[in-house]
Amino acid sequence: MNHLSAAVDWLLDAQTWTGPGQLGARATEHLGYTAVAVLIAAVIALPAGLAIGHTGRGRAAAVLSSGAVRALPTLGLLTLAALAAGVGLVAPLIALVVLAVPSILAGAYAGVESVDRATVDAARAQGMNAWQVLWRVEVPLGLPIVIGGLRLAVLQVTATATLAAYVGAGGLGRPLFLGLRTYDYPMMLGASLVVILLAILLDACFEVVQRLLSYAPGLARTGRLREAR
Amino acid sequence: MIEFERAGKTYPDGTVAVGEFSLRIPSHTTTVLLGSSGCGKTTLLRMVNRMVDPTSGRVLIDGEDVAQEAPVALRRRIGYVMQNSGLLPHRRVIDNIATVPRLTGMPRGAAHERARELMRTVGLDSGLARRYPGQLSGGQQQRVGVARALASDPNILLMDEPFGAVDPLVRMELQRELRRLQTQLRKTILFVTHDIDEALALGDQIVVLQPGGQIAQAGTPEEIVAAPANDFVARFLGLDAGRRSLRARPQPGGGWLVSDAGGRPLGVLPDDPAREGPG
Numbered sequence: 025m026n027h028l029s030a031a032v033d034w035l036l037d038a039q040t041w042t043g044p045g046q047l048g049a050r051a052t053e054h055l056g057y058t059a060v061a062v063l064i065a066a067v068i069a070l071p072a073g074l075a076i077g078h079t080g081r082g083r084a085a086a087v088l089s090s091g092a093v094r095a096l097p098t099l100g101l102l103t104l105a106a107l108a109a110g111v112g113l114v115a116p117l118i119a120l121v122v123l124a125v126p127s128i129l130a131g132a133y134a135g136v137e138s139v140d141r142a143t144v145d146a147a148r149a150q151g152m153n154a155w156q157v158l159w160r161v162e163v164p165l166g167l168p169i170v171i172g173g174l175r176l177a178v179l180q181v182t183a184t185a186t187l188a189a190y191v192g193a194g195g196l197g198r199p200l201f202l203g204l205r206t207y208d209y210p211m212m213l214g215a216s217l218v219v220i221l222l223a224i225l226l227d228a229c230f231e232v233v234q235r236l237l238s239y240a241p242g243l244a245r246t247g248r249l250r251e252a253r
Numbered sequence: 254m255i256e257f258e259r260a261g262k263t264y265p266d267g268t269v270a271v272g273e274f275s276l277r278i279p280s281h282t283t284t285v286l287l288g289s290s291g292c293g294k295t296t297l298l299r300m301v302n303r304m305v306d307p308t309s310g311r312v313l314i315d316g317e318d319v320a321q322e323a324p325v326a327l328r329r330r331i332g333y334v335m336q337n338s339g340l341l342p343h344r345r346v347i348d349n350i351a352t353v354p355r356l357t358g359m360p361r362g363a364a365h366e367r368a369r370e371l372m373r374t375v376g377l378d379s380g381l382a383r384r385y386p387g388q389l390s391g392g393q394q395q396r397v398g399v400a401r402a403l404a405s406d407p408n409i410l411l412m413d414e415p416f417g418a419v420d421p422l423v424r425m426e427l428q429r430e431l432r433r434l435q436t437q438l439r440k441t442i443l444f445v446t447h448d449i450d451e452a453l454a455l456g457d458q459i460v461v462l463q464p465g466g467q468i469a470q471a472g473t474p475e476e477i478v479a480a481p482a483n484d485f486v487a488r489f490l491g492l493d494a495g496r497r498s499l500r501a502r503p504q505p506g507g508g509w510l511v512s513d514a515g516g517r518p519l520g521v522l523p524d525d526p527a528r529e530g531p532g
Contacts, residue, residue, distance in 0.1 A: 146339025149304055150352050150401070151329030164343055241385040242342025 030210035031217060040214070047199065051218060054195040057185045058226075061117055062177055065124035073132020073173075077166070078158050086133065090126035098123055098184055106191040116188035123184055124177035131173015135166030168237050175230035182223040186216075196222075254280050255301060255409065255441060259310035261466075262296050270296040271466030273310065278458070280408070283435060283442040285452040287489075288462030294445045297466055298411050301443060302331045314409070329353055332402030332410040332440070336417045338394040340386040346372075346397050347382040353405040364404075371400040374437075376430060392423035399431070403438070412444045416451065428454050449490055453478070461486050 034040055041048040076082045098119050105115035139162050147161045163170070189197030196219050203212025237243055255278040262270040271293040278284045286294040299305040300312045303324040312319050319327060340349045348355075350368035355361065372379055375396045386394055395415055402410055416424045428451060435442065446452055452459050453474045461469040461477065463485055470482035478497060481487040491497055501509040501522060509522040 142335070142337060142339055143341065145304075146333075146335055147341065149299075149302060149328055149333040149335070149339070151325050151327075151356055152352075153325045156356070161341060240343065241387055242344075 027209045027213055031213035034210045034214045035217065045198075047196075047215070047218065050194060050196050050198055050215075051222065053193075054182070054185055054197075054219070054222065057113075057116065057120065057188055057193070057195050058178065058181045061120035061181050061185070062124050062128075062174070064117070065121045065128055065177060065181075066174065068121070069125045069128035070132050070170075073129040073170075074136055074158060074163065076129075077133035077136025078154070078162060083133065086129060090129055093122060094126050096122065099187060099190070102187050102191060111192035113188070113193045115191050116185070116193050119187065120181050120185060124181050127176040127180065128173045131170050131176070135169035135173070136162045137166075138169050139165040165243055168234055168243055171230065171234060171237070175227065175234070178226050178230065179223055182226055183219065186219055254278060254313075254315055255443065256313040256316075257297070257300070257310070258313065260297070260300055260307040260312055261309040262293070262300070262305060263308045269465055271307075274466045274468070275310075276460060276468070276471065278441060278443060280441045281439040282457040283444055283455055284458040284460065285444045285446060285456035286460050286462055287446060287449065287452040287456075288464075289447050289489075292462040292464050293466035294462055295413055298413055298443055298445050301409065301411055302328045302333060304328075329357055329405060330407050330409075332405070332407040334395075334398045334402045334410070334412045334415040336414045338386065338398040340394060340397055340401070342386050344385070345382065346377075346384050346386065346389070349386065349397055350400045350404055352401055357405065367404060368400070371403055374403065374434070375400045390423075391419040392427060395419060395427055396430075399434075408441055410440045410442045412442060414446055415444075417446070417448075424451070425454075431455060461489060 035047075040046060043049075072086070076086050101122060102115055102119040105118040109115045109118065136158075143165070144157060144161060147157050152160065185195050186197035186200055188195045189201050196215050199211050199215035200219075203209060203215065257274050257276045259273045259275050260271065261273045264270065274293075274297060276284075286297060288294045296305050300307050301314070301319065303319055303322075306320065340346075341352070344352075347365055347368045350371055351359075351361075351364035354364040354367055359367070369379060369382065372382060377393065377396050377400065381389065381393065386397065389397065398415065402412075416427045419427065432455065442455075444452075444455055456474055458471065459474055459477050460471040463469045469489070470477055470486045477486065478490065478492070481490060481492055486492075498514040499511050499519065500514065501511045504510050504521065507524045509524075510518060511520050511522055512518045
């Protein structure tokens with residue numbers, strides 16, 4: 025318990041946060057890495073997932089490959105990427121993108137697939153082309169599930185972005201690894217507390233968005249929200 | 254006019270949905286495809302707007318092969334009403350009705366104006382315009398579905414068991430409304446149902462289908478009831494079970510009590526000097 029109270033004391037010390045290389049800057053870096061990694065993953069996975077959901081083609085391949093990718097240990101992948109790309113930001117970003125892609129991909133195709141086939145059929149029969157069916161029917165109706173995939177990816181990446189410091193980049197992993205190496209457990213514990221807090225905060229933001237969406241009529245319901253009522 | 258010329262549909266796995274189907278559907282009339290599930294009637298209906306492409310034969314609209322036209326453009330000029338309405342649940346009633354005009358580039362204001370007009374046509378209260386489909390009753394949803402199909406003022410209306418999922422009372426009311434609409438709008442309607450009474454109530458021409466899209470009999474309701482072509486048609490209409498051989502007994506207070514062959518009362522027939530009494 026005294027480690028924990030020391031960690032809290034460390035976090036409450038203004039000196040901990042201010043200045044370059046201090047916790048405030050590290051937290052900003054951490055958020056930045058998360059944002060960039062999720063953004064790159066979304067640029068890759070959203071179009072692919074929507075295409076899979078819309079056409080129904082490539083689903084088996086997507087399930088198989090994202091299962092395989094999920095089984096990759098991120099630390100191992102990071103080390104491999106660092107061997108290839110060198111020390112710095114590229115390697116952790118690669119690892120984080122690989123981590124985020126399966127969740128976003130699954131959310132995207134599951135979201136589109138969740139839309140009632142009869143509704144899609146009716147939209148086609150009214151004379152919507154494939155693009156209009158996707159953007160006016162499948163994406164809006166499946167949106168809660170698509171966002172659910174993004175939410176999961178953000179959570180995973182926020183928690184894992186600490187590994188960036190392992191190969192020389194910044195983020196909240198810095199004080200964590202530093203504390204580990206110098207036996208400064210309050211610092212280590214404090215840094216992980218901030219990571220946890222960030223993850224919870226971001227997740228809460230998504231919760232708010234999903235809750236707001238649950239008031240929109242006709243949209244797919246995520247199971248979690250239903251049960252929460 | 255819609256013409257099926259030896260149209261057939263065989264799926265890649267070898268299932269024959271429709272063997273070979275030829276029929277002429279005159280303009281401004283209602284033709285009902287009547288048959289039990291799996292007889293290919295929906296497949297035939299969907300050939301008209303290319304939701305299904307025939308694997309043999311052709312479908313012509315006013316002499317033009319529909320295969321020559323791009324499916325999207327074709328569907329926009331053909332109204333389509335389906336079971337369970339198929340409305341977009343995330344769009345308001347008014348936007349659902351305005352779907353096709355909006356797709357064809359009509360400005361929002363004009364499309365909404367058109368939609369309001371159609372709500373009146375199909376007997377929907379204008380207060381429902383801002384509601385979502387999920388907030389309407391089944392019967393109201395079907396009316397919205399009909400209004401949506403009429404929005405681009407199509408010549409052809411395809412109706413796939415549109416009243417199949419509403420309760421009998423509402424169904425009869427919707428049928429009555431459709432008849433009223435049809436005298437007013439005079440569309441070419443192709444209507445699919447498995448309900449004999451619905452077919453008799455709505456069809457100018459009834460086509461009784463056997464599995465594989467084979468025509469068992471095509472004719473006016475009178476022809477089919479009076480002279481069923483074969484046992485299949487007679488059975489399908491319930492003629493063999495005596496459901497449609499009616500008897501009338503004079504009632505003490507005047508008028509006639511009508512019952513079926515099994516003695517179940519069906520209704521009363523008033524004494525009407527203008528009409529011949531039933532034999």
